[in-house]
Amino acid sequence: MITRFYLKNYLSFREVELEFKNGLIVFSGISGAGKSVLMESILSLFGLKNAKAELIEGSIDSLGFDLEEFGLTKDDEAVFKKIQKDKSRYFLNNQTLSQKSLSDISSKFIRYIHIKDNSDFNNDNLLEVIDLSLGDDKEFSRVKEEFSSKYIDFIKSSSELNKLISEEKNIEELKEFISYEIKKIDDINPQIDEYEELSNIKKQLSQKEKIENSIEKAKGIFEYTSSVNQVLNLLETDSSFFDDAINELNNIFEKSSDKLNLLEDINIDEVLTRIEQLSHLQKKFGSIQECLEYKEQKKQELARYENISFEKSSLEKKVKDLKSQIESLAQLITLKRKDALKIIEQKVNGYLEYLYLSDALFTLENTLLSKTGCDMVQVSLKNAKLENISSGEFNRLRLGLMAVKSEYALSNSGILFLDEIDANLSGKESGAIAKVLEQISKKYQIFAISHQAQLTSVAHQHFLVEKVDGISNVYEIYQEKRVHEIARMISGDKITAEAIDFAKNLLRV
Template identity: 25%
Template sequence: MLRSLDIRDMLIIDRLELSLQPGLNVLTGETGAGKSILLDSLGFVLGWRGRAELVRDGAEQGEVTAEFDLTPDHPAREVLAEAGLPVDDTLILRRVNARDGRKTAWVNDRRASGEVLRALSDTLVELHGQNDDRGLLNPGGHRKLLDAFGDLDDDVARCRAAWRDLQGARRALREAEDVAAALAEEEDFLRHAVRELTDLAPEAGEDASLDSRRRMMQGAEKIREDVTRAYTALGSEGAEGLLRDASRWLDKAAEKAEGALDAAMAALERAMVELGEAEEGVAQALDVLEYDANELERVEERLFAIRALARKHAVLPDDLAALTETLSAKLSALDGGAEELLALRAEVADAEEVYDSAADALGAARAEAAEELDAAMAKELAPLKLERAVFATEITEADAGPDGRDTVAFTIATNPGAPSGPLNKIASGGELSRFLLALKVCLTSGVDGLTLIFDEIDRGVGGATADAVGRRLADLSGGSQVLVVTHSPQVAARGAHHWRVEKRVEDGATLSTVVPLDAAERVDEVARMLSGDKITDAARAAARTLLEI
């Protein structure tokens, strides 16, 4: 609920503090007094797009502050939380318009964007007037309004969930079909490549191993010749024989050398051990260097085959094994793709069946809600002197979507037998006001906590019709806060709270203000609305009669 509105230096308002109440709040005043400026200022702090020049002449900036009370389950709380703004039972919006056109906004003392203000305004205030295209006159929103009237949130949620599942199943099928088509185009290549790679069966690290073996075998003949010579030099006919002879000769001499040869003989023994190890190592090398010319040919053939295949596929030789796995997986996917596509098509068919069921159920629920809304409107139109008019909720088939397959449009025929059409195309100004009021009464039945603003919605009507409009506004304010800008005394008399907008001239400047009226002042204001500038006793008597009804 809108608790207060504080306006400073906006258009012809220098400073105005307006405290609003639950129920029906009425704003009256002469034409040009500034009633529309209040709505412009409220729209400004709510982020609505309106006049470009709002700052009062002579002021550096204009400022509007609006304070709202939020119920525990008010949807504005969700908007605040999503925007990372403080959430409390009181919501304070403040917006400043500098002389140079810059606009700055705060929400609960935190800087906020115009986008956040507009998101909050959608949950806080509804504005209705003869030129209203934000809600009731916009056919794009009629389906949502019908769903709200019929309490179809659960049906809509089921339809949206079914649509998401259907879209997901269709997307998965399209992706699988694209993959299958791409694989089919390279099927010949895949089969040949996998067969070629599988036959060769290259292993990681095999290229380096084969290359080393090949180089060793290629140089083995020359190496073996030198190694053989070394082996002969180390053997019994070479160093080994000489060392044994030396050892034998020293043994004979040691007996008479009185220990002088002990160290030398120990060193010679160690040398013979080292010589034996060297001879054994050389023998092992000779075994390794022993090769078959056919083996060299086989090694070279495999090495060249691996490198040729690597060049063919533009990969390193060590990556051929991984490439084999990758291409084999693609080939398996191609071979198993038909079964996968069948399964995915079955999932799409199942999802379509679920969606069709949900959309049909939602369409049936909408048709039922449309009948109820049409019946409720018929009851509301009669007291508003529109008993000959026919309101109809037309539902036509549309392309399938998350909200079903229905297009909803509110239409009217002002007289029996007359063609029906959109609200804003068929009704006259006065009729349109009453249609909008009746529709709003029906759509908000049982909904509490709304702040509704009606801008001269009673224009073009008077007498009993204006009285009927006032009664409906009073009924509508039972569970909500209603703010009405009106020129109708019948409507003004129904207000629970009454303010008069006045214009004055100070120091050559025209200023506007809002004055709360007590009981006596209300009588004079309603009398002025009845008789004009000159308030007569008869007008006051008529005003008292209206106010006592």
């Protein structure tokens, strides 16, 4: 639930700081005081509206899910913040995120219900209500869990089978292409480190003639060996250092000549052609190692294509068996849901009696197999489809369904924002909605703007929104102030004694 809310500089509001409790929270006040503006700013904090306030901040004590699945740090309290400067910036526990990401997170625990929202009657939600009602049925839970597991396997296996069938249509072309790719590499038959070795040979060949000429010229130094030794002897200097140097130089020249002789039989054109081939492979695959890995991968693919008929046959059998199993499980789920739906229909009609409606009909029809089974829930009111009933009837039917769903919720089910829930209703109808919302508020924290005394009187927290000299303010009211506000809602600006008495009666004071 939302525990704290702060607003700074938004339209007619300068600064607002509120603390909320669980249950039904109602905002009232004369038209134009700023109730809708306030509600819009709260919704904006969660990315559901776009109020351009300087600062909005709020705290929620428990989200009911793990923030880590969104890549955010988990804390005991979630702090939401929205700052408006040149653009809007959103934060959750001091971590920046986009409005889209924020609304995705908020949708996990907040519902903003308005007249155009018909999501309560989409098939997934209706099936969720039915399945919640079967929460204590261990056999149903086991069957549903087995169905979900096998359905996931069925979808995965079906996807693999479809891929194989698609590949099979072009199997000969694929085999021909892969064989061609393998042959191109085999024709070159590249070896690891071969490119580097050939590059080194190429370098040596390019310098062979130059090295040979240089060595030939340098050999003239050996003609002066005896003269140098003679001079050293005359100078009475040990000549061993010179002898060692001459011997080492001679060895170097001989080794170099041997290496150059080995290059005599090498065809430079062949070397250059080979280097070009290897270079082409390196450019295409990144390296010779990657080229060889690619060839092995293609060999495996070719082997799989050769065995594709066997693999396809195995997958076809698996898909067929899985489909049969999940269809049987889906039938068991349907039988359980049909019995539960009768009870849900009775409960919804029980709430509709409070709301001065009747004859809601819930039926279960067979539909295409999906992750929820093969059930489609159809809802009608007095034999009329939902799209053909009035907005007032739709609103009350939705409340009845929400009330039933709240009965089955195991814990706090989240936060509801209700838009003009009792606008343009009679006192009798407003009183009926108040009773149902009182029931729903046992499992939900509900925020509503009210124009009627009946709903306002059952609120667990009542906030009055006022505007003085163009500046709006909001604060929680109690006892006498609350009686006065409800009496104003009944009789208008000229509050009568009868309105005061009626307000006290509603509040039981």
